[in-house]
Amino acid sequence: MNLLAINTSDQVLGVALLKNGQIIGQYTTNLRKGHATRLMPAIVDLMEEVNWTPQDLEKIVVAKGPGSYTGVRIGLTTAKTLAWALKLPIEGVSSIRALAYQAIFSPYLISPFFDARRERIYTGLFKSSDGHLVHVKDEQNIAMSKWLEKLVALNEKILFLSPSISLYKEMIEEALGRNALFASESYNIIQPAHLALASIPENETNVHTLIPNYLRLAEAEAKWREQKGANE
Amino acid sequence: MTKDVMILGIETSCDETAAAIVKNGRTLLSNVVASQIESHQRFGGVVPEIASRHHVEQMTIVLEEAFEQADVTWDDIDAIAVTEGPGLVGALLVGISAAKALAFAKQKPLIGVHHIAGHIYANRLQQEFSFPLLSLIVSGGHTELVLMRGHGDYELLGETLDDAAGEAFDKVARMLKLPYPGGPHIDQLAEHGQPTIEFPRAWLDKDRYDFSFSGLKSAVNNYLHNAKQREEEIIKEDVAASFQASVIDVHVEKTYRAALQYDVQQVIVAGGVAANQGLRFALEEKFAHEKFQLLIPPLYLCTDNAAMIAAAGTIAYEQGYRSAWDMNAHPSLPLR
Numbered sequence A: 001m002n003l004l005a006i007n008t009s010d011q012v013l014g015v016a017l018l019k020n021g022q023i024i025g026q027y028t029t030n031l032r033k034g035h036a037t038r039l040m041p042a043i044v045d046l047m048e049e050v051n052w053t054p055q056d057l058e059k060i061v062v063a064k065g066p067g068s069y070t071g072v073r074i075g076l077t078t079a080k081t082l083a084w085a086l087k088l089p090i091e092g093v094s095s096i097r098a099l100a101y102q103a104i105f106s107p108y109l110i111s112p113f114f115d116a117r118r119e120r121i122y123t124g125l126f127k128s129s130d131g132h133l134v135h136v137k138d139e140q141n142i143a144m145s146k147w148l149e150k151l152v153a154l155n156e157k158i159l160f161l162s163p164s165i166s167l168y169k170e171m172i173e174e175a176l177g178r179n180a181l182f183a184s185e186s187y188n189i190i191q192p193a194h195l196a197l198a199s200i201p202e203n204e205t206n207v208h209t210l211i212p213n214y215l216r217l218a219e220a221e222a223k224w225r226e227q228k229g230a231n232e
Numbered sequence B: 001m002t003k004d005v006m007i008l009g010i011e012t013s014c015d016e017t018a019a020a021i022v023k024n025g026r027t028l029l030s031n032v033v034a035s036q037i038e039s040h041q042r043f044g045g046v047v048p049e050i051a052s053r054h055h056v057e058q059m060t061i062v063l064e065e066a067f068e069q070a071d072v073t074w075d076d077i078d079a080i081a082v083t084e085g086p087g088l089v090g091a092l093l094v095g096i097s098a099a100k101a102l103a104f105a106k107q108k109p110l111i112g113v114h115h116i117a118g119h120i121y122a123n124r125l126q127q128e129f130s131f132p133l134l135s136l137i138v139s140g141g142h143t144e145l146v147l148m149r150g151h152g153d154y155e156l157l158g159e160t161l162d163d164a165a166g167e168a169f170d171k172v173a174r175m176l177k178l179p180y181p182g183g184p185h186i187d188q189l190a191e192h193g194q195p196t197i198e199f200p201r202a203w204l205d206k207d208r209y210d211f212s213f214s215g216l217k218s219a220v221n222n223y224l225h226n227a228k229q230r231e232e233e234i235i236k237e238d239v240a241a242s243f244q245a246s247v248i249d250v251h252v253e254k255t256y257r258a259a260l261q262y263d264v265q266q267v268i269v270a271g272g273v274a275a276n277q278g279l280r281f282a283l284e285e286k287f288a289h290e291k292f293q294l295l296i297p298p299l300y301l302c303t304d305n306a307a308m309i310a311a312a313g314t315i316a317y318e319q320g321y322r323s324a325w326d327m328n329a330h331p332s333l334p335l336r
């Protein structure tokens, strides 16, 4: 099976082509540059490099967030439209889960997270079991301090993975002390091929119903609901 | 006989997710528009983030519908045209991402289209152009007079120096506590009122064709404020009629003057505010006995749609214009 994986859910841009689970080609950048101008050239170049035509594709896997709203939408719209035009199965994978796959061999709990600004994060808690990831705590948008409180209560060693690790490292160490573990820097970004690993074939969706997983309301919507609640 | 040119158009620059298929730039085969107006109403205006969220959810559904309605296959499609700008950047990027994916998947040329060129070319779905041609573009985001000496050739004669006409309508509607979007409500109220209040007309430099509506907007605001202070009754119908009369006067007069100066064959009106009944009547009346032809598209072609993008894209395609894979959204793209 020829699979195309796309991730543009945070600063990292990743495209991978896999044949029966094996990486044929992979492209990753970790730059402060927009995805809009760079995603399609990356896909086109990589496909050309490995000598695939669009007709060779058999499945598309895409990171559906949470992360940067615009980034998620660029990746998801590209993936959905490709899948629709080529009549391919498509699967949206949580970007948190995809990041957790960087530590699939960890014997410890894994807490992958993305910065959601104002000291909030998108995160979840996983453990590795027979080469698969199992959810220990649901994916959520939460204040880092609150999240750390929950983790302290577990009193276990936890491996943290994040492209924004440096922003929160001190805070995590202060809360968890020796239970806080960190990987070398290169493990802190999503490898696009891992989207394929993180995919669960039963999660294949109808192309029209696959939508981003923002884990957060649009700001105007949140304010509107708050006001409405206050008035009632 | 030359082969038919069939273009798929995509438009997501504001709050409509749209896809359409147009033959030879003149025949509409399908025109699908998913409007989000209801989602934005409670906020009193378009919320960019919410618009973008809707676009992602609607895009492939709208595309599928466009193909079903047109009853054509991918083999029939020559190129994919998409709005490149101006517009909301996050919203534009959804349409652009979709267009690139289609162009790559089906190995078709990709063509970025200017949203205003689209509004102009909506008219060609009704009537073939004859040049030179003057276009008055009036919408929520634009008030412009554009001279065309040939297809794809745009010369900006004048534009608004502050608010677009549609913006002025929305702001005055808010002052009168009318629901969003305000334009149609003002138009309806004005029909039942008399232009009894002397609001200013911003003629600006007589030799230029620029517009300004900020002075008018403040005049309406002051009038309402003063009337309230003096506890005078405010007849909303008359305020709407007087405001609208000022807007219409300036538009009609400047368009008329430019049409004479450039000796045009046609005057076409484009953009959402072209749906305004008052403006349509005033233009028809003023131009009734002139030698140039006045074209105002039907309502469904005045508001944002993708057929207009496909129609403008057809000319770009025929003229050999192609966009690259790194095309970006341009929120304030100039019309060239």
Ligand SMILES: [Zn+2]
Binding pocket: B115, B119, B139, B271, B272, B303, B304
């Ligand atoms: Zn428009």
